[in-house]
Amino acid sequence: MRLLIDVGNTSLKAVLWHNEQAQPADINNLPWLQITEVIYACVGRSDLLNDILAQAVSNNIICFEAKVTKTLGNLVCAYEHVANLGIDRWLALIAGFTLYPNTACIVVDAGTATTIDVLSSEGLHLGGWILPGLDLMTSSLTQNTQRVFDDGKTPFTNELGKNTPNGLKNGALVATIGAIEQAKLHLTDKKTEQKVQIIFAGGYGLLLQQQFEGSIFDSLLVMKGLNYWHQLSKTT
Numbered sequence: 001m002r003l004l005i006d007v008g009n010t011s012l013k014a015v016l017w018h019n020e021q022a023q024p025a026d027i028n029n030l031p032w033l034q035i036t037e038v039i040y041a042c043v044g045r046s047d048l049l050n051d052i053l054a055q056a057v058s059n060n061i062i063c064f065e066a067k068v069t070k071t072l073g074n075l076v077c078a079y080e081h082v083a084n085l086g087i088d089r090w091l092a093l094i095a096g097f098t099l100y101p102n103t104a105c106i107v108v109d110a111g112t113a114t115t116i117d118v119l120s121s122e123g124l125h126l127g128g129w130i131l132p133g134l135d136l137m138t139s140s141l142t143q144n145t146q147r148v149f150d151d152g153k154t155p156f157t158n159e160l161g162k163n164t165p166n167g168l169k170n171g172a173l174v175a176t177i178g179a180i181e182q183a184k185l186h187l188t189d190k191k192t193e194q195k196v197q198i199i200f201a202g203g204y205g206l207l208l209q210q211q212f213e214g215s216i217f218d219s220l221l222v223m224k225g226l227n228y229w230h231q232l233s234k235t236t
């Protein structure tokens, strides 16, 4: 059994991976006798990991930290300074590349931030964008204006707004949808009409997925990326 940990800017997420399946992990009561290795990634507060890694060490369990590299197998990172790319973005790309081989992908992780990454069918990461997540978009407006307010019950829809919370929420949603549409333009090749797979992850991933026909939502994308990273980094 493997312990997979993703430390983001809002929370630490952990799952136990066993027989190709994820089980929820209670980080206050981890089954150390059954855990064979720990694989983790961190874009947020690394101090959240201290206690778990110390427990792993005292149980003689080996820990691996996933890092971004220029290449991983046939996957190539767009950044010149690869260490600057968030590891969560790289792991989501690794998962997209592995789950959809030879397929152009747009990988969207919608949490605190929304990240959009573009991957060619050959495994070239063409680059991406970092947007405020839907909640950050709306809270930055309510906090920096006098009259823009949210009512806590208005949903995000792609309709035109006809009141303030509508205008605010829907503005955030369509800004995000529009960015994903822009990402498609970087992959569309009129001659080959290649299929582009749009993959969503993160807290707002399901909501966004519903806006794009043929797209998929995978709540475990980053966790799967941790597993694939581990496999690929051993063999390449």
Ligand SMILES: Nc1ncnc2c1ncn2[C@@H]1O[C@H](COP(=O)(O)OP(=O)(O)OP(=O)(O)O)[C@@H](O)[C@H]1O
Pocket (backbone or CB within 6 Å): 007, 008, 009, 010, 011, 012, 044, 110, 111, 112, 113, 133, 135, 201, 202, 203, 204
């Ligand atoms: N059903 C849901 N479950 C969890 N979060 C949700 C859900 N629906 C919307 N959200 C929003 O998604 C965001 C959290 O998403 P996610 O868990 O992907 O966070 P994250 O940004 O990846 O966090 P971190 O940076 O800690 O990894 C929050 O803004 C939350 O309000």
Ligand SMILES: CC(C)(CO)[C@@H](O)C(=O)NCCC(=O)O
Pocket (backbone or CB within 6 Å): 008, 009, 043, 084, 085, 086, 087, 088, 089, 113, 115, 130
């Ligand atoms: C953008 C976030 C915050 C998304 O979690 C993370 O991937 C990150 O901190 N990235 C570093 C900056 C970059 O990816 O260019």
Ligand SMILES: [K+]
Pocket (backbone or CB within 6 Å): 008, 009, 088, 109, 111, 202
């Ligand atoms: K994240």
